[in-house]
Amino acid sequence: MNDLSHRELREMLGYYVTGKLDEPERLSLQAHLDGCAACRAEVAELRGTVRKLDLVDVARIDSEPSPPPGLGEDVIRHVRAAQSVRRPRRSTPLLIAAAIAALAIGLGAGWWLKPTPATVALPPTETVAVQVDRAPVDASAKLINHTWGVEIQLTASGFETGHAYQVEMINTRGERSSAGEFVGTGTRQMRCNLNSAVLRADAAGFEVLDHGAVLVSSTF
Ligand SMILES: [Zn+2]
Numbered sequence: 001m002n003d004l005s006h007r008e009l010r011e012m013l014g015y016y017v018t019g020k021l022d023e024p025e026r027l028s029l030q031a032h033l034d035g036c037a038a039c040r041a042e043v044a045e046l047r048g049t050v051r052k053l054d055l056v057d058v059a060r061i062d063s064e065p066s067p068p069p070g071l072g073e074d075v076i077r078h079v080r081a082a083q084s085v086r087r088p089r090r091s092t093p094l095l096i097a098a099a100i101a102a103l104a105i106g107l108g109a110g111w112w113l114k115p116t117p118a119t120v121a122l123p124p125t126e127t128v129a130v131q132v133d134r135a136p137v138d139a140s141a142k143l144i145n146h147t148w149g150v151e152i153q154l155t156a157s158g159f160e161t162g163h164a165y166q167v168e169m170i171n172t173r174g175e176r177s178s179a180g181e182f183v184g185t186g187t188r189q190m191r192c193n194l195n196s197a198v199l200r201a202d203a204a205g206f207e208v209l210d211h212g213a214v215l216v217s218s219t220f
Contacts, residue, residue, distance in 0.1 A: 004028075013039060017046045125153065134215045136187075139208070141218055145200040152179055152194040152206055156216070159184030166209045169196035179206060 004012075009032050015021050016029050033039050125142040132139055139156035150169065159165055159182075167179040179196035196203070208216035 010039060010042065013042050014046055017043055017050050128218050128220050130216055130218045132216050134210075137215055139216045141206075143200065143203075143220070149195060149197045150179075150200050150203045152196065154182075154192045154194060154208070155189065156192070157185065157187055157189045159186070159190070159215075161186035163210070165215070167194045168207050168209060169198045169203055170205045170207065171198050171202045172204045174204075
């Protein structure tokens with residue numbers, strides 16, 4: 001790399017401070033740094049920025065529900081670029097990315113560094129008794145009371161592989177409505193979420209049917 005211009009050497013500084021240079025490149029740049037105060041100053045500045053960059057957990061960005069609107073996708077893209085493993089040759093210098101990241105840290109560090117809640121609040125489940133009318137079916141069920149209706153979490157095995165079964169919710173007036181369908185998985189256990197438009201207060205039970213024949217029933 002004897003033929004590298006000073007500009008090219010400067011563009012490599014970002015990769016140097018983030019440890020992304022291979023050994024020959026690193027040694028060449030080190031040799032240059034020994035004789036160039038301007039580049040040494042640049043390295044010192046970059047190291048400070050990189051330390052801040054290290055605080056940014058890029059993997060967490062996607063899972064954060066509400067980034068501030070001013071903190072655009074450009075910033076995230078640039079931070080990703082700066083942290084990507086392999087550098088594009090002399091394309092976007094890390095300097096630009098680092099400057100943008102520093103800006104992002106100024107704007108959004110509070111948001112980025114906010115710890116992710118350890119648990120996401122899930123709606124409470126209600127275990128309901130299940131009666132199985134056909135061997136070798138084994139089933140258990142939980143209900144989730146949603147604002148839009150009742151969700152049945154059906155855990156079961158023994159339904160014929162590839163065969164379709166219907167699930168119906170029965171309301172307190174004895175009226176039936178579909179809560180969906182599923183396909184049997186044989187001896188493998190399945191977990192199936194079935195949604196019904198019947199509200200929990202109006203729901204009295206459900207049945208799993210095979211062309212009208214009741215296989216599993218539950219009365220709440
Ligand atoms: Zn230099």
